[in-house]
Amino acid sequence: MNLTVNGVTHEIESSPLTTLLDVLREELGITGAKAGCHQGGCGACTVLIDGEPRRSCLMPVGYANGGEITTVEGLGTVDDLSPIQQAFVHHYAAQCGFCTSGMMLAGQSYIAHGGSDDAEAIQKALGGHVCRCTGYSKIIDAVAAAARGDSFDLTETAIGKHTTMATGGAE
Amino acid sequence: MKVVGARIPRYDGVAHVTGRTTYVDDVRVPGTLWVKALRSPHHHAGITRLDTQAAEEIPGVHAVITWQDVPLLEYGHLSALGIPADEPLLAKDEVRYKGQPIALVAADDWEIAAEAVSRIDIDFEERPAMLDVRQAFDPESPEIHREGNWYKHFEDEMDRRQIRKGDIEWAFEHADTIVQGVYRPAAIEHAPIETQTCQVVPEASGRLTIYSCTQALYFSMGVVAAHLQVPLNKLKFVGGTTGGGFGGKVDTATETMCALLAMKSGKPVKWRWTREEEFLCSSTRAPWHMELADAVTKDGWILGRKMLTLHDAGAYSRFSPYGLTKHSFHHTGAYTIPNLQFDGYVVYTNRTPTTAMRGFGVTSVSFATETHMSRIADVLGIDPIEIRLKNANRIGDTSPNGIVYTDPSTVSTIQTMAEAIGHELPADYRTMTSEPRTGALLPEHLVAQTANPEEH
């Protein structure tokens, strides 16, 4: 069977019963989706299939046949961050970073479906995703910022790349 | 000042959001073997037979290790703080907690590793388990640790952490009432989203490259070197990236064993704990049992405190004596109590060994102290914020371990909090400061301490 990931089609050798997560990570070496629990309980494995967020650790790869899969690597690059990635950088929404891929992909889909910056709606959409570091509020802020279409400037600093609000003013 | 108050980027922020951060499980080394552990199914048992021959003979199994493969089986992680070694890297004659690792297998894949683990020949002789710290002192209880059931802090001198300050008998004689409470916070599992994972690569040079999720890179390096009895320069630790730790990834729980497997097989190995292993077998924040009895006056002064702490260390010491020491130094919390009787025990049980977790040793006593303050306020019919302000640490007050406070901010913090929650304080409480006690804030029983803080 074939699997299209971030626009590239791969021929898959694993059994159709192998999880999509394990095919991505082990067979294809695409490691952005993480193995947090391998039982659908944490959301670290979430990827988009035709724009919809799905738990890749629960999905036999046979069911992903023909779908367009987006992983975090497909959202944007270091020099061309997507709005949601910029928002997560600006709002310090990633600490250890392990839940970040799943959070952003779920957030991206929420926004693509017309989701607003309402905190409660964001919480509901991302409700299946667990974060042990941030306490969630900065993640919600980041998704809200991206939903609003806040824009950022990406600058190089002595320490690393950083975003500032393009329109100035307070964060 | 260029940094304070400025918006500083996280140097790993962009890597995190682009999926470029490399966690241990993302490291790809061709030919890596899969590791699986044989773990104790019993809380407490003797091992009467351990034979790995059948497992070793399975095609696709490249190494099996037991206690016999470990150059230095027991190494005290905090031996620099005087805590002696008591925990074997792999179980030898007995197991003392459910989940304790006994043997490890490195094989071509999951299936073979699991098959090998199931073919390890092992016999146990179950022993009675002690799972409740309160039973440790009962002469009828089983002895589960070679030191007895609690850590002997000072060899033959003292079997606990003890603090005595002032005159506790005087305090209890002069109290208007005694307020008691028992506080028992349960164990907390760190539950990082990344489970413990380790990858070790044996290099042609004879060195080992160890990809670790440890929170304490140099510390873990020292532990591994000590168990392996090799010089530090034989090890190359690659780390600094952890998918959450919170104190639970300081135990160096995987690195040494993976190093031994890599050395024995001559191949790279990876050990990734399942979520179940992470919950059941990884160390947790300790459960605590704390009993407080405060001698208080009806106008809200705390004359003295008696406290007994039983810290559940689980089966082995690890860092528990250190945690209890910190706990003891903070047992009055943000408040000044001049007469103290504190006794704290590190108690062994047949549970998973406990470890650090955010605020190691102190979160427990803060919980107990604050809850107890509210309880005292309730018993005396005094406003819970006013009672805190009255007893709050001020310049010239001393801590349980004799530190003189020079710049406490307790008073201003409580006042700010009261305002934030809309709690109106009377004028004299609103204008309190952290300045040394005088007048109404200097009752008879605090005079001696504030006059000679160095001696208290």
Added chain:
Amino acid sequence: MVMDAATEVLMPSSEDEAIAAFGDGTDVLVVGGGTIVVPELTYRRLQPSRALMLGDAGLSGIEKDGSRVTIGAMTPVQELVEMPAPLGPCAANVADIEVRSQATVGGNLCAGEGSEAPRGDLQGAFLAVGATARSAAGGDVTEQPLEEFLAKRGERLLLSVSFEEPAAGAFAGLDRPHTHDYTALAVSGARAADGTLRLAATGAGSWGARLPSAEAAAGDPAAAGEAALEDVSPHDDALASAWYRTKVLPVLVRRVLADLKEPA
């Protein structure tokens, strides 16, 4: 943790092919959405020689014929969320939106007993609307009351469930502060167009159960709540204790009956 190639995978592309592949159900593991079964495979608790993946068999979809609703077994649970009570709120209570979108009605109804938590969140709701189950075994297709199917659910391949839209429905469940979990305890109720009242509970035993004693006493909600305890045998598990369930069940029964009394 790549899956062992020793498991033969069958992926039928029609209902007939699925029925043939299932045979008499021996030695074949049915995979619906995978949300329950895949972790069992991942952790090797299940090691089937044959796996029947139903994703392409055309068993998904909701059809309405007048007041009769038929839901294909492979319909995602998420598609029930907007339906009226009890099915809608019952489905909305299951896990989170991602898992609901992968989980299927059939997989949920046919879940085997779980040791840590009750399975089959939707069983109570479908029992309350008097659903029938269309299933196959050994090539023979039968439609039967859902209760009968559930008693033998390991032996037959569920194809669809049907029910008459009720005149009124209600659902009351133990609310969890977060998502992910199976339903700890819930009561579903419905009054059919012909006036028949049905009550059913999920999480008060090994699988969904009708509450006939409560139905008989429905005129007095307090009495009905207590009577419901005669119809169930709750147990301790990771989500709640049996004791707690016996305390809460009468409350949920009373709430459902109160909601059913309100005009639609």
